[in-house]
Amino acid sequence: MKKTKNTLKRILEDFYLVLIMVFLYAPIATLMVLSFSNSKSRTQWGGFTLRWYGEMFESATIMTALQNTLVIAFASALIATVIGTAAAIAINSMKPLSRSIIMGITNIPMLNADIVTGISLMLAFIAFGISLGFKTILIAHITFNIPYVILSVMPKLKQTSKSVYEAAMDLGASPLYAFFRVVFPDILPGVLSGFLLAFTMSLDDFIITHFTKGAGINTLSTLIYSEVRRGIKPSMYALSTIIFAAVLTLLIITNFAPQKKFEK
Amino acid sequence: MSKKLLSGPYLIWMAGFTVIPLILILYYGLTDRSGAFTMANVVSIATAEHAKALWLSMGLSLVSTVICLVLAYPLAMILRKRNVGKGSFVVFIFILPMWMNFLLRTLAWQTLLERNGVINGILTALRLPTQSLINTPGAIILGMVYNFLPFMVLPIYNVLCKIDDNTIYAAQDLGADFWQTLFRIWFPLSLPGVISGITMVFVPALTTFVISNLLGGSKILLIGNVIEQEFTRGSNWHLGSGLSLVLMVFILASMALIAKYDKNGEGTAF
Numbered sequence: 001m002k003k004t005k006n007t008l009k010r011i012l013e014d015f016y017l018v019l020i021m022v023f024l025y026a027p028i029a030t031l032m033v034l035s036f037s038n039s040k041s042r043t044q045w046g047g048f049t050l051r052w053y054g055e056m057f058e059s060a061t062i063m064t065a066l067q068n069t070l071v072i073a074f075a076s077a078l079i080a081t082v083i084g085t086a087a088a089i090a091i092n093s094m095k096p097l098s099r100s101i102i103m104g105i106t107n108i109p110m111l112n113a114d115i116v117t118g119i120s121l122m123l124a125f126i127a128f129g130i131s132l133g134f135k136t137i138l139i140a141h142i143t144f145n146i147p148y149v150i151l152s153v154m155p156k157l158k159q160t161s162k163s164v165y166e167a168a169m170d171l172g173a174s175p176l177y178a179f180f181r182v183v184f185p186d187i188l189p190g191v192l193s194g195f196l197l198a199f200t201m202s203l204d205d206f207i208i209t210h211f212t213k214g215a216g217i218n219t220l221s222t223l224i225y226s227e228v229r230r231g232i233k234p235s236m237y238a239l240s241t242i243i244f245a246a247v248l249t250l251l252i253i254t255n256f257a258p259q260k261k262f263e264k
Numbered sequence: 265m266s267k268k269l270l271s272g273p274y275l276i277w278m279a280g281f282t283v284i285p286l287i288l289i290l291y292y293g294l295t296d297r298s299g300a301f302t303m304a305n306v307v308s309i310a311t312a313e314h315a316k317a318l319w320l321s322m323g324l325s326l327v328s329t330v331i332c333l334v335l336a337y338p339l340a341m342i343l344r345k346r347n348v349g350k351g352s353f354v355v356f357i358f359i360l361p362m363w364m365n366f367l368l369r370t371l372a373w374q375t376l377l378e379r380n381g382v383i384n385g386i387l388t389a390l391r392l393p394t395q396s397l398i399n400t401p402g403a404i405i406l407g408m409v410y411n412f413l414p415f416m417v418l419p420i421y422n423v424l425c426k427i428d429d430n431t432i433y434a435a436q437d438l439g440a441d442f443w444q445t446l447f448r449i450w451f452p453l454s455l456p457g458v459i460s461g462i463t464m465v466f467v468p469a470l471t472t473f474v475i476s477n478l479l480g481g482s483k484i485l486l487i488g489n490v491i492e493q494e495f496t497r498g499s500n501w502h503l504g505s506g507l508s509l510v511l512m513v514f515i516l517a518s519m520a521l522i523a524k525y526d527k528n529g530e531g532t533a534f
Contacts, residue, residue, distance in 0.1 A: 013342045020339055023410065024361045027372030030382065031364070034375070083273050090271030102271070104523075105278055108286075111463065111519050113471035115488055116508050119495060120285030123505070127288055143281040146274065200363055206474065211495065224367045228478065232371060240368050247363040 028244065035237035053242075056235035065223040066239065068134070069203060072219065076141035077198035083142070084149025084198075085191055089183075091150070092157045106151070109144045117144060118211030125212065132214025140212040141202045148201060149194035156190030196250065203247075289512075292505035305506020314490060314507065321486040324401060325469035328408035329416075332465045333458070335409070336416040340457075341450070343417075344424045362414050370407050370478045377403055377479070399481035407475040412468060416461035423457030424450075456526035463518035471511055487511065 035053070039046025056062055091102050109117060121143065125136045160183055168178035184191075206221035213222055224236060296302045308314055361369065376382045377397040384394040397403055427450070435449045451458075469475075473488035480486075487507065494504030 013345075016338065017342060020335070021357070024413070026376060027369045027410070028361055028364055030372040030375050031368055034372075083277060086270040087274030090268050090274075093267045094271075102275075105282065107519070107522075108282055111467065111522070112515055113467050113511060115471045115473065115491060116289065116511060116515065117285075119491070119504065119508055120289045121281060122495070123288040123292060123501070124281065124285035139281060143277065146277065150274075204363065204366055206365075206367055221365060221367055224365065224371075225474075228367075228371070232368075236368065240365055244364045248360065251360065251363065 031237045032241050032244075034234060035241045037234065040231070040234060052234040052238040055233075056238045059233075059235055061218070061223065062220075062233075062235060062239060065218045065220050068137075068217060069219040069221075072134075072138055072141055073199050073202040076138055076145050076202050077195050080142050080145035080198045081149050081191060081195045084146045084194060085153050085187070087146070088150045088153040088157055089179075092154065106147045110147050110151075114205075114207035115211075118208040121208065122211045132212060133217055136212045136214065137209055137217070137219070140208050141205065144205070144208060145198035145202060148197045149191075152194030152197060153187055153190040156187040160186045200247065200250075203243075289505045289508055292502050293509040294506070296502055305503050306509055308503060309507060309510045313485075314487070317485045317487045317490045318510070320401075320484070321470050321488065324404055324486070325408065325466055328405050328412065328469045329462055329466045331405070331409050332413050332416040333462065336413060336420055336461065337458075340417055340421040340424050343421055366411060367474065367478070370411065370475060373403070373407060373410065373479060374398060377406075398479065399483065401480070401484065403479040404476050404484065404486075407479040408465075408469045408472065411475065412465040415464035415468075419457040419460040419464065420454055421457070423454045427453050459521055459525040463522055467515055467518055470514060 033045075036048050036050070037044075037046050038049035038051065087102075091099055094102070118140070121136070121140045122132070125132060125139075130136055130139075165178055165182055168182045169175065173181065204221075206225060209219050209222055210225065213219070218226070220239070224232060227233065227236070293305050294301060294303070296304065309318060374381070378384070379394070379396065379398070381398070383397065387394055431449060431453070432445060435445045440448065471488045473486060473492040476484055476486045476489055487510075491504050491507050491511075494500050494507070
């Protein structure tokens with residue numbers, strides 16, 4: 001009796017998991033199917049084609065937007081990782097009071113609404129006299145990326161022991177040498193996952209880019225948004241399918257590679 | 265200590281691009297075009313048009329938050345149970361959709377919900393009457409739940425994973441039934457994650473203008489749409505900033521809630 005009840009419970013749980021999976025993946029499957037459909041209509045299947053994949057590479061607008069998106073994502077993630085890792089090391093050595101104040105400020109961009117962050121940055125750029133464009137998108141993305149890096153690096157830093165670093169110094173290592181040879185390898189998984197998190201957040205951002213981009217420059221998100229009224233070109237679905245496959249690969253690497261090595 | 269100097273670039277960056285910008289919103293929100301102090305921008309939230317948008321936003325985001333919580337809590341509990349020995353694979357499956365461009369994912373719901381869309385197609389095939397699904401408040405709620413559900417699942421899941429199984433066994437040994445264990449043990453212990461999840465769903469849902477734009481047609485105006493239009497079309501930045509200040513009240517309230525219930529940062533999503 002108890003056994004049947006448990007089996008029933010398990011089946012119900014599995015059913016629930018599948019239901020949520022369908023909910024989460026239905027739109028993604030839809031986009032993928034549409035990217036192969038030989039019809040501009042979003043609701044009609046027009047036969048299989050690879051035409052949109054070809055058109056995607058020929059479209060200068062899409063390729064420029066893709067390039068902007070990738071350059072901004074990479075540069076902002078890299079700069080945020082450097083600034084954020086340095087900040088995390090400093091914060092870790094601070095007294096509890098100043099630490100909690102700084103962590104409070106760090107939480108602002110994460111808890112703040114994107115629309116408020118976007119508007120406030122736009123007002124600041126105009127007040128500082130920086131013309132809106134590539135630069136301002138980059139600065140905005142670095143700003144919202146730094147907290148992700150700090151929050152990824154901090155837990156790893158807390159796990160490292162201070163005495164190893166001090167032992168290296170006692171043995172004659174310079175602070176910089178001791179850091180890169182002793183501390184850095186320990187926090188590297190946190191730094192890497194911070195970088196990848198930042199990269200992906202930048203890639204997926206629309207709202208903050210929308211307010212800080214100015215005229216004449218587009219990332220993929222803003223290009224898609226500007227096409228909504230006219231109807232999205234199916235080549236956009238093709239590109240998003242490719243990106244999804246790329247991100248999937250990226251996530252498999254980040255989720256499985258470090259875990260095996262560093263999980264104790 | 266030279267180590268503290270390392271935080272220099274970060275502090276300068278945060279001052280320049282987080283603190284000063286927020287002060288600027290405060291400045292714009294509390295002045296008029298000539299630069300004189302006024303409360304008019306903030307008070308204009310009470311005008312019929314703005315108040316209606318705010319109430320609608322609050323209603324829709326509240327419903328979405330509740331639906332997310334109701335969907336996410338059992339989900340996180342099942343995930344916790346299944347995760348033993350399986351690494352982070354299960355969670356990974358649930359995070360993955362977040363990484364496809366969120367505009368396109370939301371647009372895909374148009375295809376699914378439209379009059380001739382996939383869902384109505386299935387209904388027709390089953391000889392059921394078609395429903396008008398797109399451009400309704402329901403479609404917006406669906407879009408919100410769809411986009412923000414992972415932000416509810418992850419913090420709850422992270423907190424649930426930290427609960428010791430023995431605590432649950434102890435409750436059961438002492439004779440607690442399922443519901444007693446749920447409400448007296450699971451729920452109080454997972455409160456930091458729940459609060460964090462609620463704010464991470466409620467704030468973006470309250471302030472969105474994209475989801476309402478894509479799934480609500482142009483007829484349904486949320487407070488986010490009103491603010492966005494003040495900046496991109498109406499170009500009354502002072503009014504837009506004033507309305508943003510009203511939204512900031514909700515954001516500050518969430519920060520205070522998090523500070524109260526999640527002191528150790530247990531309920532973070534990542």
